[in-house]
Amino acid sequence: MAGKKKGAQVGSGGNRRRGLEGRGPTPPAEMRKGHAKQRAAQAKARRTQGKPQQRGGPRGGKGTSELVVGRNSVVEALREGVPANAFYVQQFIDNDERVREAVRYAGERGGIHLVEAPKPELDRMTNGLNHQGVVLQIPPYEYAHPEDLASAAFDKGQEPLIVALDGVTDPRNLGAVVRSVSAFGGHGVVVPERRAAGMSAGAWKTSAGTAARTPVARATNLTRTLEQYQKAGLTVVGLAADGDVELHDVAALDGPLVVVIGSEGKGLSRLVGQTCDILARIPMPGGAESLNAGVAAGVVLYEASRRR
Template structure:
């Protein structure tokens, strides 16, 4: 019949189709998102309510200042979740382009448990991050719970061991702090002490640099580092300061197998005057290669290795 272009059964010829116009409709839409991310799902409403309550508690504790830290951007968020950085809420932008990093962030948050998933419009995330390029992912890290300097001594005594503690003086790079925490954990130390002011704290960057060891190695915060070191001396610890012009060399030091607090200063300025005067002895690390100084993470690792070797 004229005008009839349908293929007749049993005859050769092209079958009439969509010309590929419906190809998109036939493509898969990826794995089903978790219940907390499905619009209108009861679990999503419950997760959003929990997140709002947690945020309100943080704001009350902060008394007008931020009591938590935000990790911003797809790669930083995924890396933080991979490294086990503590997190309370993962904010995901509404109608976000669902790429591999977004899917991995959601999967890691769900697998870890205890992390609220909250969908938010882009303007809200812009406001939270002060206009940073968040790429639709924001991770809220709760405030770190610091120990008291005396807690580190108590932990050593509870374990039947002589205290091995590292104190940082003027170290402001969180990555250095994380590296020191990692070394303390690796060589059997009992914790790290940092000053309350003008010093690095346990931020997400420090957690990442610690490679997860911050979960089992306490960090204590001292209101006054000099007084904390004096208290350690009264408790029977030898306070050993690292200094390029130290009167003794590390190989000559014979106190590392007993109760000791090792004080490490910043790479540029070294130990402050008051902290240096509080030390029982100042020690230098021999460097035959001619380098003038080492960063705090490397210097602490060398001395901690020597202490672990002697204690073994």
């Protein structure tokens, strides 16, 4: 027949075979170029990104929004339930396993806007950080007011059990304290507004999800906040390596209580230490000089919970 030749033929170089291969699952509508949902998500994300950052007001207020960048960090944050309101994915990104996993987590969570953005836009958002084509936007944390923690406990007919942190700047320590407060039935954590760790993505991850049910309050002035707690009938116990009494001798642990924990290096600040009703020490026969805030909080909260 015409057009038929015998012998070796020039192949397609595998193009036909590759053309038959699947291209993976259909991406969400928010990530499909030109789709109405993508345009709407991009517009909403731009409005969110353009809003001025808010500072906490007299009733606690909100923190500031935060960006988590990098494929491993984004996947871990989504896996641990860190709250997010937007997930930016670079256009024409190399769609590896971590990117697919992040997209899947974001889609399963719901409430997270998936936005496809060009690389220059992600570079601008992250100030040139190595974002690897993925950026997760964390909404501002809504802090409680310190008074609300004690009031909520009294309203339930319970003795307040609150932990206040003085000069703790590591968000992982804050997250560990929140987790301990939740585990032992505490009513919340108080942090200073300045020079202290806040509820960042790192704190959320370390709290292992307990930050969703254990309130964190922010105090404009920690010393004044402790004095207000004292007026409300709470005993303020500060932890110090040279405390006057050992922890097991503190009778106030079974009553309305605020436990104040300082930084591992400097301990309690002078004014906060002077404001405390009792300075207690945790006996450490092993000879360690100090414990980090997360461990110290767990020890004290266990003892307080045991007595209650």
